[in-house]
Amino acid sequence: MLRAPPGNSGGAFLFSGSRGPALEKVVLPMRTLPTMNTAMMELLIPIIAILATFGFPVALVFVWKWFKLKDRELQVESEIRRTAGQALESRVQRLESVILALDSDLRARLGEPAPRADLFESPATSESSQSGPLLEAPGKTR
Secondary structure: OEEOOOOOOOOEEEEOOOOOOOEEEEOOOOOOOOOOOHHHHHHHHHHHHHHHHHHHHHHHHHHHHHHHHHHHHHHHHHHHHHHHHHHHHHHHHHHHHHHHHHHHHHHHHHOOOOOOHHHHEOOOOOOOOOOOOEOOOOOOOO
């Protein structure tokens, strides 16, 4: 329950309730700041001018260096991806050659005939209707 004490003009209130003694809430006056006027604006103009004069070139250099760094990072990343792609391609080729070598060894052990030679011919070229030269049959790589 809120009630104003006798003789108080609204600055403090007494809180009374069923629990414990009454507590007094003191309201302190609030500090207000003066509003900006023309004299304060005139004082800020040279400060802002100095900050802009010396801060803008620094900001330009910072932005220039930042984007240069990001460009270098992208170049390094693309180089890494390119070399990783080449390494992956060489690994795939090596695995294909091993599989073909194992296939021919397995066929030789089982006594099956060698693969047909016409399967290793390159397709006909657009200049002539003859088939291209024979490709090499897969052999043992080890």
